[in-house]
Amino acid sequence: MPDLLTSGHVVDVALLIVAAEAGLLVLWRRRRRPGPGALLVNLASGACLMLALRAALAGAPGSWLAAALAGAGAAHVADLWLRLRTAAR
Template identity: 85%
Template sequence: MPDVLASGSLVDLALVLVAAEAGLLLLWRRRRGPGRAALLVNLASGACLMLALRAALAGAPGFWLAAALAGAGAAHVADLWLRLRSAAR
């Protein structure tokens, strides 16, 4: 079991599940539900954090980890901005 955790295979599986979740929620969004932009930036933030974990587990160069964390931060800021903008309405 430690080999599976250290290899990052579980992170890959989680990323596939997040992508499937995004697809299903976008299909569901056609009828009702949260806005597409809010949904996508929220999922992107989590996916970028998982990519950062994957990079760390795989021993990737530091710039990949930094890029993934920067993407997570940017998506988080976008998510907050969308939430605050909709709350102000």
């Protein structure tokens, strides 16, 4: 069990769960309302943070960690923009 945590494979499992959740949300939202955009960028932000954790645990080069964190930041900004745009309506 400790190897699962220190190797980063636990993050792989969490990313698979997030991917499944995103797929289910897209299917569900298609039937209910138009566009799952805000939910998907929120999931993308979390997924990018998990990728950053995975990169750190696996000892990946710093550029992979920086790219994952930049992706998380960009998804977070997109999430805020979508939420503020919706609130302004």
